[in-house]
Amino acid sequence: MSTIDTAKRTGRELVDPKLFSSVAAFAVAELGAPKQYADRIVGQAVAFLATVAQYDGPALMPSAAVDKGVHAFYLHTADAAAWFEKVAGRFIHHNPRPNAGGRGKADLGRTIEAMEKAGFAVDLKFWAETPDGLMQCDSDDGRPYGAVVGVDPDESPDDGGGSNPQPGDSDDGRDYLA
Numbered sequence: 001m002s003t004i005d006t007a008k009r010t011g012r013e014l015v016d017p018k019l020f021s022s023v024a025a026f027a028v029a030e031l032g033a034p035k036q037y038a039d040r041i042v043g044q045a046v047a048f049l050a051t052v053a054q055y056d057g058p059a060l061m062p063s064a065a066v067d068k069g070v071h072a073f074y075l076h077t078a079d080a081a082a083w084f085e086k087v088a089g090r091f092i093h094h095n096p097r098p099n100a101g102g103r104g105k106a107d108l109g110r111t112i113e114a115m116e117k118a119g120f121a122v123d124l125k126f127w128a129e130t131p132d133g134l135m136q137c138d139s140d141d142g143r144p145y146g147a148v149v150g151v152d153p154d155e156s157p158d159d160g161g162g163s164n165p166q167p168g169d170s171d172d173g174r175d176y177l178a
Helices: 017-031 035-054 064-074 077-088 105-117 145-149
Strands: 093-096 137-140
Touching: 017 035, 017 064, 035 064, 035 077, 035 105, 064 077, 064 093
Parallel strands: none
Antiparallel strands: 093 137
């Protein structure tokens, strides 16, 4: 009698254990992730990023909870860059767009579906929508944000037009809003 393996992959298995622990600790200490959930949040974040690496469709987005893990991962810049190169063959940019309208429930559902199709276990506790139904970050994987969401990035509601750099932004000369 043969058996069928129905186990789903986890994000944790894709990252060196030392890096995973560091990202989870950072998510708690610096980003306010609940300590009892940090490992699960970071696991979902890594699964999300791995899904983005192989996904060919409209931009995906993390939930508000998972986004804490995504940010913690990105802030481990050298390790994140090496991981992206290994997993995706390129760096996957993250696109925080506060006040740009966000993405809604359908986008979140598409992300969950893509993660499941990629073979990842989705921990639904961390994929609930925000009270206003919008998320503010997505995978900036080569798709113009405005074209995907229908928001003209040069007419951002924050200042009436153009880029609005925030403290902590890195500016390496690229036009992230193009």
